[in-house]
C-alpha cells in the first residue's frame with residue numbers, strides 16, 4: 001500500500017492519490033494497514049528493530065549500572081510523593097540488594113500492582129545514584145510466570161498500536177504465512193538458511209546469539225533475507241525492462257530543418273541554452289527517435305531551467321506531427337507553464353494552424369468542451385494542465401510525448417492512466433521532471449528501468465542566495481530588510497508554516513501575518529495572500545498580480561512550494577523554518593535568486609520553551625545556511641532522515657529496500673544480479689511468486 005506523501009502534498013488542488021478506504025476496519029486493523037501490514041507475508045517480513053532479553057532474571061547485586069536488567073523481588077514500600085514533583089516511588093528487595101522504582105507518569109493500576117508485599121518482575125535500566133540504585137519507568141509484571149526461551153522482539157510501531165498487540169499480530173501472521181521456498185535449490189544459495197528458519201529466528205532469536213550480528217545484519221539469517229529482497233528487486237526490474245522493450249512508441253523523426261518549430265523556438269528564446277540544457281536536450285532527442293517508449297527522469301535543481309528543455313522536447317514532438325501533454329501537480333504551476341510556453345509557442349503554432357490547449361478540473365464546461373474537442377481533432381498540438389489532462393474524457397488524436405513536472409507529487413495511478421492514452425497501440429514517450437535530485441544509488445535501486453538526465457549547471461548570471469538564520473523575536477530586523485528590498489523595486493515572499501491539523505488555523509495565521517505586515521510596511525505597499533483554501537481563480541488572480549508587481553509582498557502557505565517563477569522577487573522569508581523539511585526549505589528558497597539581483601532567504605525560527613531547537617531541525621537549518629547546492633541538500637536530507645523516509649515523502653508507493661543496503665551488501669547484490677536472469681528464464685513461475693511475495697501490489701508501481 002502506498003504511503004501518502006503527507007509531508008509534501010499540501011495544496012488542496014494537488015494530485016495526491018486518494019486515501020484507501022479505511023471504513024469498516026477496526027482501529028487496530030487500520031493502524032496495521034498504516035504500517036503496510038495486510039497479508040500474512042507482510043507480517044512475516046515485518047522484522048524487529050531490536051530485542052529485549054527477558055529470558056533471564058539477575059540478582060540485584062549483580063546488575064550493573066547503565067545496563068538493562070530483569071529482576072524479581074518483593075515490594076517493600078510504595079507511595080506517591082510530591083517533591084520535587086508528583087511521582088510514584090517504590091522499593092523492592094530481592095534478597096541480594098534493594099532498588100528504588102520511580103515513575104513520573106503512572107496509572108492507578110500500576111500503583112495496585114506495586115502493593116506492599118507483592119512479588120514482582122521488574123525490567124529497566126539500572127542507575128546508580130545518590131539515594132541508592134534506581135530504575136526509572138521500569139516495566140512491571142507479576143513474578144513467577146514462565147520465562148520466555150527466545151529474545152523478545154520490539155517492532156517499530158505507531159500511535160494507537162501498542163507493542164504487545166503488534167507483537168501478537170506479527171506472531172500469528174508469521175505462523176500463518178506460506179513460506180515455501182521460491183529460489184530453486186540447484187541455482188540458489190547452497191547451504192544457506194531456509195526462509196522460514198531465517199524469519200522465525202529473526203523474530204525470536206535464541207538468547208545465545210551475538211546481538212551485534214543482528215544489529216549490523218551480518219547474521220546468516222539476515223543474509224538470507226537480504227538476498228531474497230535484492231533478488232525480488234532485480235527480478236522486478238528485469239521484468240519491467242522486458243515489458244517496456246516489448247512496447248512500441250511512435251518514433252519521432254523530425255529533422256532539424258531551419259523552418260522547424262524546434263529551430264524557431266530556439267531562435268525566439270531570450271537566452272542561449274546552458275551546456276547542460278543542450279546535452280540533456282540531445283539525450284531526449286535520441287530517445288524520441290526510437291520506436292521504444294522513452295522513460296526518462298530529468299532532474300535539476302530549482303532554477304536550472306527544466307521548462308525550456310521540456311518546451312524543446314515538445315517542439316520536436318510537434319515537428320514530427322504528434323501531440324504533447326504537459327502536466328503539473330497544481331493549477332498555479334500549470335498556469336505558469338501555460339503563460340510562458342504560450343508566449344513562446346503560440347505565435348509559432350498559429351502559423352501552422354495549431355494551438356495550445358488548457359485543461360484543469362476547475363474549468364467551466366463550455367471552455368472545457370472546446371478544449372477537449374481541440375485535443376481530439378489534433379488541432380491542440382500542446383496540451384497543458386493538471387491531471388485533468390489524462391481524465392477519461394480526454395481523447396488524444398495522436399499523443400506521442402507526455403511530460404510530468406514535479407513528478408514526485410503525481411500519484412502512480414495518474415502515471416498509469418497516462419500510459420493508457422496510447423493511440424493505435426503506441427505508448428507515449430514519458431519525460432518526468434523533478435527538482436529534488438535523487439542520489440544516484442537511490443535512483444538506481446528505486447526507479448526500475450529509468451534513464452536519468454541531470455541539469456547540473458545553473459543559467460549564467462545568477463548570484464548565489466545568501467541564507468540567514470534569524471530568531472523569531474528579531475522580526476523587526478526582518479521588516480527592515482523587506483523595506484530595503486521594496487525600496488529597490490524588488491518583491492518579497494513570506495511563507496507561513498502549515499499547521500497540518502487545521503487549515504482554518506492556517507488561514508487565520510496567514511491572514512494575521514498579512515495584516516501585520518501590511519500595517520508595518522505602510523499603505524503604499526500591497527501585501528497579497530495566497531492560501532490553499534482559496535478558490536483557484538482567486539489564487540491565479542493573486543499570482544498574476546504578484547507576477548505583474550502590483551502586489552509587492554506575497555504572504556502564503558506552502559502553495560508556492562514548487563515551480564513558481566517571479567524573477568523580480570529577491571527576498572524570501574520563511575516563518576517557523578524549523579518545522580519544514582530540508583528539501584522543502586530548499587525548494588522554497590529556490591523561488592528567489594531567479595533574476596540577476598542579489599537575493600536572500602531569511603529563515604525565522606522559534607526556539608521551543610527550553611530555548612532550543614530539536615537536533616534534526618538544527619541539522620536542517622545548518623544545511624540550509626551552509627549550502628545552496630541541491631545535490632548536497634539531498635545528500636544531507638538523506639543523512640538526516642534515512643532512505644525510507646527520504647523517499648517515502650516523495651515517491652508514494654516506491655518499493656523500498658527495507659533490509660538490504662546497496663553499498664554494504666554489494667556481494668549479495670552481485671549474487672542477485674547474476675541469479676535474476678537465470679531464474680526468469682528457467683523458473684518463470686517461481687520468479688513471479690518471489691516478486692509477488694516481496695513486492696505484492698508494489699510490483700505494479702515499479703512498472704509505472
Ligand code: ADP
Pocket residue numbers: 271272273274277300301302303304305306307308435459460563565567594
Ligand atoms: P526549473 O528547473 O526550476 O523548472 P525554470 O525552467 O523555471 O527552472 O527556469 C528558471 C528561470 O531561468 C526561468 O526564468 C527561465 O526562463 C530561466 N532560464 C532557463 N534557462 C536559461 C538559460 N539558459 N539562460 C538564462 N535563463 C534561463
Ligand code: MG
Pocket residue numbers: 306307405563
Ligand atoms: Mg519548474
